[in-house]
Amino acid sequence: MTIQIFGLGYIGLPTAAIIAQHGINVHGVDVNPVVVAAINRGEPHIYEPGLSEVLKEGSAYGFLKASHSPIEADVHLIVVPTPFKSNLEPDISFVEAATRSVIPFLKNGDVYILESTSPIGTTEKMAELIFSLRPELKNKISIAYCPERVLPGNVLYELINNDRVIGGIDDQSTNQVVDFYKTFVKGELHKTNCRTAEMCKLTENSSRDVQIAFANELSLICNKAGINVWELIDLANKHPRVNILQPGSGVGGHCIAVDPYFIVAAYPNESRLIGTAREINNYKAFWCAEKVENARLQFKLTHGRDPIIAMMGLAFKPNIDDLREAPAKFITQKVMQSINNGILVVEPNIKEHDVFKLTEYKEAYKKADIIAYLVAHEEFKSLPYGGKDKVVLDFCGVFKK
Numbered sequence: 001m002t003i004q005i006f007g008l009g010y011i012g013l014p015t016a017a018i019i020a021q022h023g024i025n026v027h028g029v030d031v032n033p034v035v036v037a038a039i040n041r042g043e044p045h046i047y048e049p050g051l052s053e054v055l056k057e058g059s060a061y062g063f064l065k066a067s068h069s070p071i072e073a074d075v076h077l078i079v080v081p082t083p084f085k086s087n088l089e090p091d092i093s094f095v096e097a098a099t100r101s102v103i104p105f106l107k108n109g110d111v112y113i114l115e116s117t118s119p120i121g122t123t124e125k126m127a128e129l130i131f132s133l134r135p136e137l138k139n140k141i142s143i144a145y146c147p148e149r150v151l152p153g154n155v156l157y158e159l160i161n162n163d164r165v166i167g168g169i170d171d172q173s174t175n176q177v178v179d180f181y182k183t184f185v186k187g188e189l190h191k192t193n194c195r196t197a198e199m200c201k202l203t204e205n206s207s208r209d210v211q212i213a214f215a216n217e218l219s220l221i222c223n224k225a226g227i228n229v230w231e232l233i234d235l236a237n238k239h240p241r242v243n244i245l246q247p248g249s250g251v252g253g254h255c256i257a258v259d260p261y262f263i264v265a266a267y268p269n270e271s272r273l274i275g276t277a278r279e280i281n282n283y284k285a286f287w288c289a290e291k292v293e294n295a296r297l298q299f300k301l302t303h304g305r306d307p308i309i310a311m312m313g314l315a316f317k318p319n320i321d322d323l324r325e326a327p328a329k330f331i332t333q334k335v336m337q338s339i340n341n342g343i344l345v346v347e348p349n350i351k352e353h354d355v356f357k358l359t360e361y362k363e364a365y366k367k368a369d370i371i372a373y374l375v376a377h378e379e380f381k382s383l384p385y386g387g388k389d390k391v392v393l394d395f396c397g398v399f400k401k
Helices: 012-021 031-040 052-057 093-106 122-133 155-161 171-181 193-223 229-236 257-268 271-302 327-338 361-367 378-381
Strands: 002-006 027-029 064-065 075-078 111-114 142-145 165-169 190-193 308-310 342-347 371-375 391-394
Touching: 002 012, 012 027, 027 378, 031 064, 052 155, 052 378, 064 193, 075 093, 093 111, 111 122, 111 171, 122 142, 142 171, 142 391, 165 171, 165 193, 171 190, 193 229, 193 257, 193 271, 229 271, 229 371, 257 271, 257 361, 257 391, 271 327, 271 371, 271 378, 271 391, 308 327, 308 361, 327 342, 342 361
Parallel strands: 002 027, 002 075, 027 064, 075 111, 111 142, 165 190, 308 342, 308 371, 371 391
Antiparallel strands: 142 165
16 A cells, blocks of 8 residues: 655654554655655654654654655545635645646545645535546545644654544545544544534634633733733632633644634634634734833833843744744744844744844843743743843743742
8 A cells, every 4th residue: 555645744744654654655745845855865854753763763764755746546645734815715725736736646446635724615626626637536536534633742642642533525435534544543533524524623723712812812901900810810720610721922833823714714704703813812912012112112211222132932832843823923023123133033942044043042031131932932941030130021921920
């Protein structure tokens, strides 16, 4: 059996590595020549704990090959990005392009699986596209949707152990795709139809977005009321049926910050709570940038000079190198638009950035007059809270007390 995976990013590459670990031949397809070359050397282009060992020295070595072009295979996984357009409508052009590229290679008995986060009805659209160009494959191949639900930093474990939702365009497709995932997934495999599976993925992340929005809105209220939001949430969570999440500088990542728009774009009148939650979480990043600017102005009035400001963190969550849709990155860019000099940018999980000049976190802390904690990286917790000569803006609870 040969598995073909389109898209070798934060989900596609770990998936490919895990399948190859089971002694199955995997052909990875990616449009980026740098990515293809790195994978063929056994070197991941992304950081995920354990991934490098699996690719370079582990049992996946030799079973995974990458290329720019598709080949004939038995199972085809589409794991490409689905960003949103400037009008906040989802963009499935990458999914369609990957699907079109594989259509000439499909044969009787093949399995086509869409894993990319997609608007409701996308799997059926891809099925229609396939059968319009290859009508002889009607009822001859299996087509299904199966979203991932993993946590960056723990992807290798969760791809194997988490439950999966699998929805085919018909029962035969669902059952055949369930049999495929049984080869490497230990979690329970839940059968449904493709539209429900698509909505399930969007629902999971929209639910998280709404819960985070409640916490972020609480932080805005508490800031105005002079209340420590971290203490408040800790006390409220003592209630047996209350579980409030932690506020931060916004919401980032390619799932929670994006997926709700897939629902809002399709059902704007019905998704008022989901849409408002997105607005709150986006506003929190603007609010943080405004707080930094206000602190700068106050410092200048008090000391008669411009302060040095350390922007602590760029990733979308603690202890990872993933900057996709990161509110910390947006806040830093926003602050730098109004302040030309004296900004130190810190991100301990990456070595360099094509836009920001990075500063080591201890050096930045030492030099800075204003320290804005945007991401609660573990390294930051080892720093002192700050002396009388430093202004600390803790937007993510590095120092909750």
